Amino acid sequence: MEKKANNGVHVLVIPYPSQGHINPMLQFSKRLSSKGLKATFATTVFIFETMKPELLNSDIDFDTISDGCDKGGFLEVGSVDDYLVRLQTVGSKTLTELIIKHKNSPRPIDCMLYDAFLPWVLDVAQQFGIVGIAFFTQACAVDYIYYYAHNGLLSLPISSSMMPIVIPGLPLLDLRDMPSFIYVAGSYPSYFELVLNQFSNIDKADFILVNSFYKLEQE
Numbered sequence: 077m078e079k080k081a082n083n084g085v086h087v088l089v090i091p092y093p094s095q096g097h098i099n100p101m102l103q104f105s106k107r108l109s110s111k112g113l114k115a116t117f118a119t120t121v122f123i124f125e126t127m128k129p130e131l132l133n134s135d136i137d138f139d140t141i142s143d144g145c146d147k148g149g150f151l152e153v154g155s156v157d158d159y160l161v162r163l164q165t166v167g168s169k170t171l172t173e174l175i176i177k178h179k180n181s182p183r184p185i186d187c188m189l190y191d192a193f194l195p196w197v198l199d200v201a202q203q204f205g206i207v208g209i210a211f212f213t214q215a216c217a218v219d220y221i222y223y224y225a226h227n228g229l230l231s232l233p234i235s236s237s238m239m240p241i242v243i244p245g246l247p248l249l250d251l252r253d254m255p256s257f258i259y260v261a262g263s264y265p266s267y268f269e270l271v272l273n274q275f276s277n278i279d280k281a282d283f284i285l286v287n288s289f290y291k292l293e294q295e
Contacts, residue, residue: 084112084113084114084183085113085114085186085187086113086114086116086178086183086184086185086186086187087105087108087113087114087115087116087185087186087187087188087189088116088118088139088174088175088178088185088187088188088189089101089104089105089108089115089116089117089118089136089188089189089190090118090119090141090171090188090189090190090191090194090197091117091119091191091213092191092193092194092213093119093120093122093123093143093149093150093163096213097191097193097213098119098123098127100213100287101117101189101191101211101213102117102136104189104211104285104287105117105136105189106134106135106136108136108189109134109135109136110135114137114183115136115137116136116137116138116139116178116185117136117137117138117139118138118139118140118141118171118174119138119140119141120140120141120142120143120145120146120149120163120167121140121141121142121143121146122143122145122146122147122148122149123149124138124140139174140170140174141167141170141171141174142166142167142170143159143162143163143166143167144162144163144165144166144167145159145162156264156266156267156270157266160266160270163194164194164196167194167196167197168196168199168200171197171200172200172203175200175204175206179204185204185206186206186207187201187206187207187208187209187282188200188201188206188207188208188209189209189211189285190208190209190210190211191211191213192210192211192212192213192219192274192275192278193213193270193271193274195210195273195274195276195277195278198210198277198280198281199277202280207282207283208280208281208282209281209282209283209284209285210274210278210281210283210284210285211285211286211287212274212284212285212286212287213287214287215286215287215288215292215293216286216288216293217246217293218255219274219286220243220245220246221243221246221254221255221258222255222271222272222274222275223275224243225258225272226272226273226274226275226276227275230243230258232258234251234254234258236251239251241253241254246295247295255271257271
């Protein structure tokens, strides 16, 4: 991929279909494009139609995959569990079709920059021998806490006897310092599973990027 840098590596960017995840990945895509890379931003059909990318005046390209809810997005199913299953099932299939479409074009996809909320994207990338880059949209400290929870290094639910909470590399923490899914035990279990599953295959990613900056999290 380094050898191809001067000719413009083609990066396929795949965000989780939610505004708080789309915005940082869209801005990063613009940054990639400004450095001479070809960035294609692929979101769900429903999100694509609501974004109106033709009005964004951007140098990046746009394409779509499907979450199986092209008409109404998440509201078509209403259940988080059902939506995530449909997103992975239909998303994997249509992402494969998108890769094949570009494979037969003058600019095939060289790497896939995917939201860590979508670990199955890495599985698809590896089927085609494409570089997979995980992009964490949340703050580094938050991701680190979820990483600890995912690997059983943080006992849940947290009790008062565990205070202060000690996580190497972070200041001593109180319960209210925890991400909301941990602070309020049992709240939104489907989303809690989603944030922990970010790390299910992260060791197989070629690179890991985190949406943060030093002054925000210097501790």
